[in-house]
Amino acid sequence: xxxxxxxxxxxxxxxxxxxxxxxxxxxxxxxxxxxxxxxxxxxxxxxxxxxxxxxxxxxxxxxxxxxxxxxxxxxxxxxxxxxxxxxxxxxxxxxxxxxxxxxxxxxxxxxxxxxxxxxxxxxxxxxxxxxxxxxxxxxxxxxxxxxxxxxxxxxxxxxxxxxxxxxxxxxxxxxxxxxxxxxxxxxxxxxxxxxxxxxxxxxxxxxxxxxxxxxxxxxxxxxxxxxxxxxxxxxxxxxxxxxxxxxxxxxxxxxxxxxxxxxxxxxxxxxxxxxxxxxxxxxxxxxxxxxxxxxxxxxxxxxxxxxxxxxxxxxxxxxxxxxxxxxxxxxxxxxxxxxxxxxxxxxxxxxxxxxxxxxxxxxxxxxxxxxxxxxxxxxxxxxxxxxxxxxxxxxxxxxxxxxxxxxxxxxxxxxxxxxxxxxxxxxxxxxxxxxxxxxxxxxxxxxxxxxxxxxxxxxxxxxxxxxxxxxxxxxxxxxxxxxxxxxxxxxxxxxxxxxxxxxxxxxxxxxxxxxxxxxxxxxxxxxxxxxxxxxxxxxxxxxxxxxxxxxxxxxxxxxxxxxxxxxxxxxxxxxxxxxxxxxxxxxxxxxxxxxxxxxxxxxxxxxxxxxxxxxxxxxxxxxxxxxxxxxxxxxxxxxx
Amino acid sequence: xxxxxxxxxxxxxxxxxxxxxxxxxxxxxxxxxxxxxxxxxxxxxxxxxxxxxxxxxxxxxxxxxxxxxxxxxxxxxxxxxxxxxxxxxxxxxxxxxxxxxxxxxxxxxxxxxxxxxxxxxxxxxxxxxxxxxxxxxxxxxxxxxxxxxxxxxxxxxxxxxxxxxxxxxxxxxxxxxxxxxxxxxxxxxxxxxxxxxxxxxxxxxxxxxxxxxxxxxxxxxxxxxxxxxxxxxxxxxxxxxxxxxxxxxxxxxxxxxxxxx
Numbered sequence: 001x002x003x004x005x006x007x008x009x010x011x012x013x014x015x016x017x018x019x020x021x022x023x024x025x026x027x028x029x030x031x032x033x034x035x036x037x038x039x040x041x042x043x044x045x046x047x048x049x050x051x052x053x054x055x056x057x058x059x060x061x062x063x064x065x066x067x068x069x070x071x072x073x074x075x076x077x078x079x080x081x082x083x084x085x086x087x088x089x090x091x092x093x094x095x096x097x098x099x100x101x102x103x104x105x106x107x108x109x110x111x112x113x114x115x116x117x118x119x120x121x122x123x124x125x126x127x128x129x130x131x132x133x134x135x136x137x138x139x140x141x142x143x144x145x146x147x148x149x150x151x152x153x154x155x156x157x158x159x160x161x162x163x164x165x166x167x168x169x170x171x172x173x174x175x176x177x178x179x180x181x182x183x184x185x186x187x188x189x190x191x192x193x194x195x196x197x198x199x200x201x202x203x204x205x206x207x208x209x210x211x212x213x214x215x216x217x218x219x220x221x222x223x224x225x226x227x228x229x230x231x232x233x234x235x236x237x238x239x240x241x242x243x244x245x246x247x248x249x250x251x252x253x254x255x256x257x258x259x260x261x262x263x264x265x266x267x268x269x270x271x272x273x274x275x276x277x278x279x280x281x282x283x284x285x286x287x288x289x290x291x292x293x294x295x296x297x298x299x300x301x302x303x304x305x306x307x308x309x310x311x312x313x314x315x316x317x318x319x320x321x322x323x324x325x326x327x328x329x330x331x332x333x334x335x336x337x338x339x340x341x342x343x344x345x346x347x348x349x350x351x352x353x354x355x356x357x358x359x360x361x362x363x364x365x366x367x368x369x370x371x372x373x374x375x376x377x378x379x380x381x382x383x384x385x386x387x388x389x390x391x392x393x394x395x396x397x398x399x400x401x402x403x404x405x406x407x408x409x410x411x412x413x414x415x416x417x418x419x420x421x422x423x424x425x426x427x428x429x430x431x432x433x434x435x436x437x438x439x440x441x442x443x444x445x446x447x448x449x450x451x452x453x454x455x456x457x458x459x460x461x462x463x464x465x466x467x468x469x470x471x472x473x474x475x476x477x478x479x480x481x482x483x484x485x486x487x488x489x490x491x492x493x494x495x496x497x498x499x500x501x502x503x504x505x506x507x508x509x510x511x512x513x514x515x516x517x518x519x520x521x522x523x524x525x526x527x528x529x530x531x532x533x534x535x536x537x538x539x540x541x542x543x544x545x546x547x548x549x550x551x552x553x554x555x556x557x558x559x560x561x562x563x564x565x566x567x568x569x570x571x572x573x574x575x576x577x578x579x580x581x582x583x584x585x586x587x588x589x590x591x592x593x594x595x596x597x598x599x600x601x602x603x604x605x606x607x608x609x610x611x612x613x614x615x616x617x618x619x620x621x622x623x624x625x626x627x628x629x630x631x632x633x634x635x636x637x638x639x640x
Numbered sequence: 641x642x643x644x645x646x647x648x649x650x651x652x653x654x655x656x657x658x659x660x661x662x663x664x665x666x667x668x669x670x671x672x673x674x675x676x677x678x679x680x681x682x683x684x685x686x687x688x689x690x691x692x693x694x695x696x697x698x699x700x701x702x703x704x705x706x707x708x709x710x711x712x713x714x715x716x717x718x719x720x721x722x723x724x725x726x727x728x729x730x731x732x733x734x735x736x737x738x739x740x741x742x743x744x745x746x747x748x749x750x751x752x753x754x755x756x757x758x759x760x761x762x763x764x765x766x767x768x769x770x771x772x773x774x775x776x777x778x779x780x781x782x783x784x785x786x787x788x789x790x791x792x793x794x795x796x797x798x799x800x801x802x803x804x805x806x807x808x809x810x811x812x813x814x815x816x817x818x819x820x821x822x823x824x825x826x827x828x829x830x831x832x833x834x835x836x837x838x839x840x841x842x843x844x845x846x847x848x849x850x851x852x853x854x855x856x857x858x859x860x861x862x863x864x865x866x867x868x869x870x871x872x873x874x875x876x877x878x879x880x881x882x883x884x885x886x887x888x889x890x891x892x893x894x895x896x897x898x899x900x901x
Contacts, residue, residue: 049776050778051778051779054777054778054779065701065707065709066699066709066760066761066762067761067762067764067805068765069708069765069768069805070701070702070707070708070709070805072702072707074706074707075702075704075706075707076703084784086785122779122780122781124784125779125780125781125782125783125784126776126778126779126780127784128781128784128787128834129774129776129781129782129787129834130773130774130776130834131773131776131797131828131829131832131834131835132773133794133801133828133832134784134794134795135794135798136789136790136791137791138791139788140788140789140790140794141785141789142784144787157800158798159798161706161802163706163799164706164802164804165798168801171768172768172772172773172774173773173776173778175768175769175772175773176769176773176775177766178769179769179770179771185765187762230716231757239701239703239707240700240701240702240703243832273674274671274672274674274675276672276674276675276679276682276683277679278676278678278682278703279703280677281703282702282704311645341761351718361765380724381704381705381729384705384722384725384730384731385676385729385731387731387733405670450778450779451779454778456780500689500690502682502686544689544690546688546689546692546693546694546695547694551755552656552697552754552755552758554695554697555689555695556759563700570667575886589765
């Protein structure tokens, strides 16, 4: 199968306009003949469901949480980018496009990224109209701040709760449509399979997480807005319920998986404090605007209280190595440098796996009040978790898995390789290349949902036309049977199983972090490719799950997700092994410049790796989408 | 790491909404001060699973105090003893070796128990559904800076919008009133220029819905404010009542009927 990205012809800046000029439309009266199943209610899912319902489609909205408002987009802190140029500092759609392509280390598709930059400005307008309380200046105009990987201030924010406010905006638009009867809500539901009829996605199988009931839902298209797969590392900044089950099961039904090895490791998270740790907490990248990252120059100073280490004995290593971007280098660069100084034995804190993020100088300059206004809630969160006051003692931070750039492969329409099956937001691979810039995830989720899918889905439905399928179709029965069998198999193993789901999950996470984490080597990846299948084999022999399938049972839910992670983890290692270059978040130790910077290999790896599932006992097959850079010409990424 | 606390837990166990529940004793052993409260429960649950028993079910998702999924009454206080803190952000350094901790779900008729500490808060969604939004269409709008919002109003709106919808206010209130939750949304939107057009219809419908769901009335006790993990002020309730009075003395646009027609 040849991958066709379906990017429209013509100059970059005109592609999206041309697409919309030529696409098929569904007339308003006919829209009610179509049903769209939207899975997930984060920024992409809520905004898509609300927008499609507003257009007149029948929408069914599914989420695993007890309410659509709790999807993990809510935890995004820092902000959302938009090329408004309100700061008059030289921003433009082109520059946002260029920064995103460069930040992604030239591994994203130009046409998609340009469209994202174009739509960014509309998102802000839409959100303000909806009542999102963005931060404002005394003039009453919107405020902006800077973020990593950019030299302009284009980030809009709502204190340290931007994701929350944007999600509540999208959720309220969704609830408005629910009130009008255009959306039917299905909370506490988990997607367990996608149903294909005649090669096209026509439905889903879900489990009601309260009663355990297995349900069938039919529709004209299925939209997966189910987020990323960072939880494969067990410890990450993702929520406890974040998982890859929806995209992984879709993958097994024929959707190719794009660039699974591209994982973002965020530089500023609160370090691990012990074996009990269940998740890691991010400290927004916006803190790097004012905080300075350092470690002691001398190992002897590690025992000292940080405030007693004189200025001359501190190594502000990001400012030293990257004078023009300083503490605001992109996330992958910052994370690797943090790891490097810890590997040198200069890491701070009890574990030696942390660096300082120090606000002493800015507090001296601007006062405590000004800092509290900008970051008060983050400082409070830090203190709640660590018991230390960051106004007085520097924060200790360390990188943690935060976001996955990889995901289901989609074309310009956001459609996967399965007709009628779309993937949006973090669930797809499309816009961030090998590294995502800060404040761009919110932008992508909302661009996909509010502005892209209303056009591209219409084009698809207008092309295929309306047709009804029944949930009594044999394909639905077969899919439901397979789901029931899967659950029965887990519970059967459990009769004799000795190890809990969490024990397996933690073990997998350690393997992933060690060998498929921040620095990857051929040797380590090969080891992971041996260890993961062995662990998977043990899981299916020895996992222990309490209770039954016909009741509320969180351990059973988690068991299904871990089973999927045990397969996905292997594909990530395989992808990382095949990509012998370093790019963005993917750092291969064999491919670096003498100064330790990542070495990209455009001659051999300027493509999207899209993996095809071939069955339980067969190898994945690699397909390549060659990337053409007609506008942003690849250069060595330098932030020096 | 200083660790090794042993604690006695007394936990509410209930199969489902239809069956009676009861308090059951458990031991939590070798608990580190750096654990969060939910991580402590994780440890207890791992042990229960290994002993072949059913673990204690509770809701939790982000574990960083923003999603609003978690919520447990700890020693009689929703989200526990620390002010401005969700259950997931409460850490075991707030307790000491040998403590007895009583653990219960939110208790309110409008929040039926699903299992153990998990409750059904769909009534909150229905309150929002009854008008907790601005009816701006999805899609393009006037330039964002065409609407000027004084910084002070915007900051106050953000104070209200910080609500995470966890339901601690209801659990804390002797009347099980949802007034703090409802008023936070009403205040957020009423304070902004964009929200004024529908203010009257919004406050009327949302309050009607709140009453219909079986929440009690507000009698200005103030327990909600002290339990709120986002420290939302009961000034919001005063504003809601003001908005409601304004709506009572003015005709309400028939927005719902128009939209349906």
